[in-house]
Amino acid sequence: MTPPGASEATRLLCAGTYMDESYRDAVIDELYVHEERFAAPSLGIDAARVLAHALRARRLQLGWAAAILLVWIVAVPLSSGLAVLYLYPIAVMALARFMSGLTFLPPWLSVIGPFVLRWYGRISLLVFLVVLLVAAFGGGDGLAGFGRSLLPDLLSPDSGPDYSTYSAMDATSAYDASAGSGFADALAVWSTLLLLPAVAVLVALQRGQFARALADELSRERFPDVMSDPAERAEGLRFRRLRDRVRTEQHGPLMMYRAANPFCGAGVPYRTWSLSVELSPRPDRTTEPLDNAAFLERIVPLVAALRVPSPHGSPERAAAVRDRLRALEIDECVFLPAEGLPSRAAAPYAPAEFEEHRAEAVEEGGETRRHFLRIRVGGWNEGVVTTVFVRVHTQGGMLMLEVAPHVLWPLRQLFQDADRIAHQYRHHHRFGRAVWALAATPRSAGQALLTLLRGLLSLWRLGTGGYGAALPEGPAVSVRELGSYNESSLFQDMDVARYLKTIQQRVAAGVTTALREAGYRTEEFEQRVVHVAEGGTYIESAQGAIGIGDHNTITHNATTPRGAASKGSKKSGNG
Structure with a gap:
């Protein structure tokens, strides 16, 4: 790689x-x-x-x-x-x-x-x-x-x-x-x-130098x-100090963010969705304790299996597969707010400090410190980067699944x-x-x-x-x-859609497996995730008229109570 x-x-x-x-x-x-x-x-x-x-x-x-x-x-x-x-x-x-x-x-x-x-x-x-x-x-x-x-x-x-x-x-x-x-x-x-x-x-000489x-x-x-790059050999203590610090921060699993843009660097949000279902025990067996880490233990192997090519009849033909999913990256990351630190050097980037934050954040479900499973696919020579952030949390007998896909689109033409x-x-x-x-x-x-x-x-x-x-x-x-222009070709759109659907399918399968093995019902989750993951909204019950398809006209004469109006529609689904 x-x-x-x-x-x-x-x-x-x-x-x-x-x-x-x-x-x-x-x-x-x-x-x-x-x-x-x-x-x-x-x-x-x-x-x-x-x-x-x-x-x-x-x-x-x-x-x-x-x-x-x-x-x-x-x-x-x-x-x-x-x-x-x-x-x-x-x-x-x-x-x-x-x-x-x-x-x-x-x-x-x-x-x-x-x-x-x-x-x-x-x-x-x-x-x-x-x-x-x-x-x-x-x-x-x-x-x-x-x-x-x-x-x-x-x-x-x-x-x-x-x-x-x-x-x-x-x-x-x-x-x-x-x-x-x-x-x-x-x-x-x-x-x-x-x-x-x-x-x-x-x-002309200036253009020729470029x-x-x-x-x-x-x-x-x-x-x-x-090592042979003349730009890397530039003198200056300030440059060398900041260069080393940037290289420590940019690829680490710890994300120091500002509240206005926590996913800065991941690209444009792409059909973010969330889902919440009731944890209903199965009547035929006893339930087992189910924490957030247990869901991750089921999701990670299924997603990692996407790196393995399907059987092609011979090892040589399987090794010739060049699908970008073979280079899929999986890691766990923790988001921490930058506010409150005394200095930039005080951020807990050391492995022991990060592991302590990760172990605490995976179960706490906090607002400012958040744990995500990060799944990344770099396509088109890293020109189109698809990243899926997955967060699973259980609270009060409810399961909350948050999936936040982001895409870095191609560089400027x-x-x-x-x-x-x-x-x-x-x-x-x-x-x-x-x-x-x-x-x-x-x-x-x-x-x-x-x-x-x-x-x-x-x-x-x-x-x-x-x-x-x-x-x-x-x-x-x-x-x-800064170097992107948020435009893509049809091929690149098709690749992003394929990566996202494949990864989301494996994430849903991992959650379903964890629920089933712990003795919980999975019918409601399986039914809802199909609708929500595709960008729709699952409707458990409805009253009045519902229009399906194009060119529909629906008239509803009932008065909406004050405060019941919605804030507007989103492209993301909601369970």
């Missing part, structure tokens, strides 16, 4: 930190800045390795952003301020991108407005470059008033010396001054003209070797296309790469400035937030959930 740190989902999430700035900043904010927060469970991935690449990607991008802004800063005095004129068409094109993202505009304006602004900015930039080219190759004196308005100080004939009444020595001095002024004018024009190609080279990273340390061949994008860039011809770099150059200055501002803001929050001394909190977001 592939370890979480070498899974395909981890590799794509690491690649996503180089491609999506918002995702990278969210990962750093959750796992690096807010060090008081516990790490969310990382099902099928290694969040610490994603954090390592997020920090590395930010360092690299900050370096490239500083280099791009340095080129602009150097070009402004060299060009005598002429390079500032680039900002006008760049601002117009930026306004077009901003306008296209406004949702409150009329549809016609949100299409025509950005189109006009975009081409106006492009034409303005092209005209400015043409004027620069003419001035660079000595055509400045022949330009019309439009050219002189753009380059007033460099192309005006009045800027030259006056030769009317001077001696020979004065003429020589005037010639030297004219030559110096001509050199300064040429330097200004050529500095302005070469600014865009220089920035385009930096943009493509090389996908072909090197983030490739499918090298990624499983964690941009992350899944990382290899394709990098391969296309590496194998693209030079002319295509040059065109791409030139097209991305106008917005590179604004992006570089925003990158540096975000980096400074993160450092400011890190230095002034006081998170290291704050009381511990449960996880706010999950690295894996």
Whole structure:
């Protein structure tokens, strides 16, 4: 079985930190800045390795952003301020991108407005470059008033010396001054003209570094070797300390949660249901004591048997079965609230401490400390993770069964296309790469400035937030959930449905077996679980009219007593 740190989902999430700035900043904010927060469970991935690449990607991008802004800063005095004129068409094109993202505009304006602004900015930039080219190759004196308005100080004939009444020595001095002024004018024009190609080279090199990273340390061949990953070898005591803590918390059976989102990290709830039935003794035998652990002892072997392929006639054919149920994982986990702990290091992650909590929580049926049987299936290279949380409790002659399935849906399409994008860039011809770099150059200055501002803001929050001394909190977001987009294909939907139905069937069979062996009746439980597990509602008795099927109209004239109205329907069944 592939370890979480070498899974395909981890590799794509690491690649996503180089491609999506918002995702990278969210990962750093959750796992690096807010060090008081516990790490969310990382099902099928290694969040610490994603954090390592997020920090590395930010360092690299900050370096490239500083280099791009340095080129602009150097070009402004060299060009005598002429390079500032680039900002006008760049601002117009930026306004077009901003306008296209406004949702409150009329549809016609949100299409025509950005189109006009975009081409106006492009034409303005092209005209400015043409004027620069003419001035660079000595055509400045022949330009019309439009050219002189753009380059007033460099192309005006009045800027030259006056030769009317001077001696020979004065003429020589005037010639030297004219030559110096001509050199300064040429330097200004050529500095302005070469600014865009220089920035385009930096943009191309930055893109090339990302493509090389996908072909090197983030490739499918090298990624499983964690020790050779340059992101893992990053210096910094804070990073190493938080990396070790994340790896302790993310895969452990202890879940430190916040009350608002206890299942953070498990994904989207998927047809959660619960069932309660009366424990009715059978008249033909004496009942035996039946606690919560007894139910788990019957459920676990039945679920674990799903790993074994059905008979195929030969061991070779059975071994060739690649069903993801063969890698099904089963463990017991305990949910504890993060509130009340003095520090993050005080959480009981030690094996002896956890075992004490597990033994107490399995029978107590508490509100804040809860025990669950966790059953996990990682399909599609951990791209679709199905997790079923099962809780059984008996109280006052009643049996309560809670089943909370959760699904982590596939990663963002941009992350899944990382290899394709990098391969296309590496194998693209030079002319295509040059065109791409030139097209991305106008917005590179604004992006570089925003990158540096975000980096400074993160450092400011890190230095002034006081998170290291704050009381511990449960996880706010999950690295894996941040990288999902909650869309799936029909094949993936079919797999999730198959996993859930199979696991829920075995869970129900385990509970039925435990009831039967302890001398209790099972008819009511078997009847109800069929309805509730499928997302329906079991109705023991009904009064009035009941509609079955589509396009029914039911009229009921009775007055509903005050306070008897329901709060609304759910997708989950209720016993």
